[in-house]
Amino acid sequence: MADISRPLRPIRRVMLLFPPMYDVKLIDTMVVPPMGIACLGAYIRDMVEVSLLDCVAEGYRQAAPVNREVELVGLSADEILARIRACAPDMVGISCIFSGQIACVEQLSRRIRDEIDPDMVIATGGTHPSFLPEQTLTRTAVDYVVLGEGELGLKQIIEAHNSGNRIDNIDGIAFRTENGVHVNPRTTWIEDLDTLPLPARDLLPMETYFSARLPMGFHWRKTRNTPIVSSRGCPFGCPFCSSWRHWGQRFRKRSPENVLAEIEHLKTRYNIQELKWQDDNLTADRNRAKAIFSGMIDRGLVMPWNTPNGIALWTLDEEMLDLMKKSGCFEITLAVESGDPASFEKYVRKPFTLDTAKRIAGLARERGIATVAYFILGFPGETIDQIKNSMRYALDLGVDYLSPFVYTPLPGSDLWQQCVETGLVTDGYSYKDANNFFKPDFDTQLFDIDEVYRLQGRAYLTNLAKLPFRNPAEFLAWYSRRLIFRPVFLRDFFQNLWKFRLQVFINRRVVRTADRKGRQ
Structure with missing residues (x-):
């Protein structure tokens, strides 16, 4: 892990990834370009080599059951690690815009550390870690949490690693020290959004989103959205x-x-x-x-x-x-x-x-x-x-x-x-x-x-x-x-309706309270 008391590892190549999603089986998982890592990638690509990995888009046909109601959709951890090895980055950034993704951040950060490179620089950001930075740094193997709006914090972390600047002066990040977790609340924001480059959609599998036909909200008129x-x-x-x-x-x-x-x-x-x-x-x-x-x-x-x-x-x-x-x-x-x-x-x-x-x-x-x-x-x-x-x-x-x-x-x-x-x-x-x-x-x-x-x-x-x-x-x-683009839609709809009929019509849950407690 990064030790701010020692010289920091130079960062020349960065991989930003959007992790798999824990989702309910009742509905399809949305396959949507992750604008967060696309914006971050565009912002730092003039200073480092950047690659983006959308684990949901590249594995949306893969669903591993977690329990009767929930499944994990996207590339498996082994597949993700293989992609990271192939990229050989100096830094991996893991998005966590949904709280359900924090389990993926925990698993992936530890496996990257244990199986790929113990000195890998690992960062995370998004709403969940931004509001729970101490918990995130305690429970995961990440080095940095970028709080709130991510562009400035991520760029300054990379600059510090490459130039020897101090990490502890960077606004809007959290990291470990000898005395525990240190949090610098975010006080600066990008005031002129027109200065931002366009999201790096060219680093994403755009044709996959068009063919999946599962945009945010699911409703669409044209497939190329x-x-x-x-x-x-x-x-x-x-x-x-x-x-x-x-x-x-x-x-x-x-x-x-x-x-x-x-x-x-x-x-x-x-x-x-x-x-x-x-x-x-x-x-x-x-x-x-x-x-x-x-x-x-x-x-x-x-x-x-x-x-x-x-x-x-x-x-x-x-x-x-x-x-x-x-x-x-x-x-x-x-x-x-x-x-x-x-x-x-x-x-x-x-x-x-x-x-x-x-x-x-x-x-x-x-x-x-x-x-x-x-x-x-x-x-x-x-x-x-x-x-x-x-x-x-x-x-x-x-x-x-x-x-x-x-x-x-x-x-x-x-x-x-x-x-x-x-x-x-x-x-x-x-x-x-x-x-x-x-x-x-x-x-x-x-x-x-x-x-x-x-x-x-x-x-x-x-x-x-x-x-x-x-x-x-x-x-x-x-x-x-x-029906035209997904002929099994009606079959899945009625299967799910039948599966959850007791909950909807008779007020009996499929998963009992005891089962829920047993998963905690």
Whole structure:
């Protein structure tokens, strides 16, 4: 491991990898270009040789069962180690944007250290290690945790190794010392996002993403689609969310000209025919958003696009939706989170009302824009009656697709801290088993989580059953694409429905509480 008291190993070659995913068997695993390592690779490629390894994309057909409900999707550890040996890097960076990936960071870092090179420089970053740096450095074999926005910290670590500069002065990193873990909180951020190079998509297997047809949110119109990010951060501190803290508790944005130049590049270089906006708040700056959409129209860049990560619902009106539709918008995701007024006020606290959400859903429907709605069930402290109220509202919202997620404690969020303080999340909490949004291994103090799963399943299936009647064109278009490109889709759907029928219809979980405790 790196010892900051001795001369540091020079770094000439870096491999950045996106590790496999622990995912539930109920759904496919999304195969999406990992924009985090693509941005980092682009930022450091002028100073070192860089390679990127997306373990999910290159092994998405491989799924190793973990238990009855969860599987590990992606390249095996042996395959990953073989790729690292072939690259022979001086440094390996392991992304950890989802808490479930921390188990992969633990396994891979130790095996790299034990089986490839005991002096390998290993770093990790992402939301989980950023908010739990001490725990990450204690439980893994990594040398560095890069906190929050990763470009500056990663670059300065490499510079220190190559020039002899001091590591302990670098802003926004954590590392071990003789006295334990030392954390330098992040205080500096990239103020002008236009200065960043375009993500290094050329180092990723782009054709694999097109052929997999499993983009973020799963919905698509053109197979040659890719994510794009035009801003970072959010000015609103939703209690359940950690993203706003990860990006500096504010909203930073690229200029419309810079964003349009990337769209032109994507169209020319990769023949991209559809965009997936990954911004937390694409339309938060209304004038900027309008300039982007108008620029797409004026420059011949109109193409299908959607917002699978959500959109700033409170910024939408007839004028904005008309412009969005004209520039190619085919779907928006409304992250309402809760339809119960008391829960919405206490656990969500977004700057809109439930009546506003219903009105925007109707305006989008009038313009032929498909709608998805995100809801969270089972906030800590929420009652079962509040969850029922929320699902009644969700079904009355009239959206095309309903995604009711079960509450998952996200490290760094206010509610996660509350769960820690009340003992719902302990040092032994299994993020691998718990931190997915469909079947987290998490109990609350006010109700049996089995009842939440039943409400989740019933709401989802009820809304789905209404789709052919509410929006027949959308139903036929989406499911015909699924059947054409994945003929086994219906078989898998009904097999999963039958497998989890007891949970959905009779309120019996497939995996018993005793089984869950035995896995911890």
